[in-house]
Amino acid sequence: MMVRMGKTLMPPTELAELPYAAALQPHHGELIPDGDYDRLLFDKAGFAAPAAQGARFIECAFRTVTVDEGQLQRASFRDVWLRDVRLTGTSLADSQWRDAAFVNSALAGPAMYGAVLSRVTFTGCKLDSVNFRQAKLTQVLFEDCVLRDVDFGGAMLTRCAFGGSKLTRTDFTRAKMDQVDLRGAELGIVIDRDSLSGAIISTAQLAQAAPVLAASLGVTVSDEQR
Numbered sequence: 001m002m003v004r005m006g007k008t009l010m011p012p013t014e015l016a017e018l019p020y021a022a023a024l025q026p027h028h029g030e031l032i033p034d035g036d037y038d039r040l041l042f043d044k045a046g047f048a049a050p051a052a053q054g055a056r057f058i059e060c061a062f063r064t065v066t067v068d069e070g071q072l073q074r075a076s077f078r079d080v081w082l083r084d085v086r087l088t089g090t091s092l093a094d095s096q097w098r099d100a101a102f103v104n105s106a107l108a109g110p111a112m113y114g115a116v117l118s119r120v121t122f123t124g125c126k127l128d129s130v131n132f133r134q135a136k137l138t139q140v141l142f143e144d145c146v147l148r149d150v151d152f153g154g155a156m157l158t159r160c161a162f163g164g165s166k167l168t169r170t171d172f173t174r175a176k177m178d179q180v181d182l183r184g185a186e187l188g189i190v191i192d193r194d195s196l197s198g199a200i201i202s203t204a205q206l207a208q209a210a211p212v213l214a215a216s217l218g219v220t221v222s223d224e225q226r
Contacts, residue, residue, distance in 0.1 A: 011081070011101030011121045015041075018081055020059045031055060031070075172196070191216050 012018055024041040031037075031052035042062045049069045057075070062082040070090035077096065083103040090110045097117040106126045113133040121141045129149045136156045144164040154174045162185040171190040177198035187205055189195075193216045 011103060011123060013083070013103055013123075015061055015063060015081070015083070018061060020079070021061070023059075024061055027060075031072075193217050 015021055020039055023039045025039060027037065027040040027042050027045070031047060031050040032055070033051055034054040035052060035056070037055065037057045037060055039059045042060065042065050044064045046066045047068070047070060049071070050067065051071045052075060053071055053073045055072065055075045057077045057080050059079045062080070062085050064084045065082070066086045066088070067090050068088045070087070072095060073091050073093045075092065075095045077098070077100050079099045081101050081103070082105055085102065085105040086108070087106070087110045088108045092110055092112045092115060094114040095112065097115065097120050100117075100120045102122045102125050104124045107128065107130050109129045111131045112135055113131050115132070115135045117135065117140050118138045120137075121143065122145050123143045124145065126146045127148070127150050131151050132155050133151050133153045134155060135152070137160055138158045140157070140160045142162045142165045146166050147170050148168045151171045152175045153171050156176045157180045158178045159180070161181040163181070164184050166186040168188040169190060170188065172195040173190060173192045175195050177196065180199045182199050182205065183202045187208065189212065191212060195216070196213070
């Protein structure tokens with residue numbers, strides 16, 4: 001579903017670009033627990049407190065959809081595309097995401113702790129108070145996103161990137177990183193001594209992050225002499 005551009009996987013920005021677009025059928029009705037949703041289009045829909053624990057979504061598209069206070073624990077999303085979607089206060093704990101693309105979407109306060117995300121892109125999205133604690137993220141791209149009060153505490157991030165994104169009070173304490181590219185991001189982060197082991201940052205970012213790194217190591221930086 002992704003289009004390779006250089007070293008970056010770029011998601012389709014329009015519905016018609018999806019390889020399964022012609023096979024999509026409109027969805028009607030509510031979401032149900034353990035429901036199977038295959039090649040469906042969710043378009044201009046609003047779901048208030050849906051209970052869809054364990055639901056499975058395969059080759060589905062979501063366009064201009066709002067989910068408020070949903071219960072989607074252990075839900076599975078594979079080959080899904082979400083544009084102009086708003087998730088508010090929704091539980092996605094222990095959910096599974098593979099080959100998914102969020103475009104121009106907003107996530108406000110969803111619980112995604114323990115979730116597993118593989119080959120997922122967030123493009124031009126706003127993530128506010130998202131809980132990724134203990135989640136596993138592999139090849140996840142945050143491109144031109146705003147991350148505010150996002151919690152990656154104890155998460156495992158592998159081959160992830162944050163190009164062009166602004167991170168504000170983003171918590172990486174006890175996170176484990178492997179080839180995580182933070183270059184090009186604005187770093188307003190909370191870390192401990194090992195948080196950035198396995199990260200890639202630029203020389204300019206290193207200078208900016210030096211006070212935070214020093215504090216995480218228990219180093220006092222002072223030019224005053226007694």
